[in-house]
Amino acid sequence: MLISSRQLALIAGSSYLVIFVAAIFANFFVLDLLLQSPLEAIAEQSFIVRVGIMAFLITAVFDVIVAWALYDLYKSHPLSLPSTYFRLAHAIIMGVAVFALLNVFVEDSAQAILAQVTVFNNIWLIGLLFFGVHLLCLSRIVKHITFIPYLLFAAGVMYIVDTGAHFLLENYHLYAGIFLTLVAIPSIFGEMAFSIWLLVKGGKN
Secondary structure (H helix, E strand, O other): OOOOHHHHHHHHHHHHHHHHHHHHHHHHHHHHHHHHOHHHHHHHOHHHHHHHHHHHHHHHHHHHHHHHHHHHHOOOOOOHHHHHHHHHHHHHHHHHHHHHHHHHHHOOOHHHHHHHHHHHHHHHHHHHHHHHHHHHHHHHHOOOOOOHHHHHHHHHHHHHHHHHHHHHOOOHHHOHHHHHHHHHHHHHHHHHHHHHHHHHOOOOO
16 A cells, blocks of 8 residues: 555654653653662562663664654655664664663662663663764755754764763763753754654645
């Protein structure tokens, strides 16, 4: 069955919203819970932690859906294929990283649990480098949209810079809050605006 451009835009936009909801829950509720109270989280809120881990997997699955929908929507653009590959690489690396979080249930000390969270974050960090390159490509693909490409480009640059800083700066932790802000602002506003654009206007022309 042939899927219209409008349907592809709706699929990509709605999948983006699923990613936002799942990622916010997994990152700012479950992952923070593990970081703040690792033993208590596993002992008293094990189910919530498992739901959070599942939420990370959901974001990876819907990343693949977004990658497919955007490729089909913009396949005539020369950057569409590399953009898709970079987003798929991010989704695969995210899926691999999630396995580290499953190990928190077999650890018996806060330090060991936090070590598994660190492994997850480090692997995912590599995935975010690929995601940053995807956003750079995407910003060129959708350059016809008002202001959104600039936010996507800025987010892509900051993902790459942040990953590089993790590897290169011994005292990265001193600047972690600044880097998080510089990544989050263009990423959240840019991708949210793009998802809304896809739902409202995408594929109509």
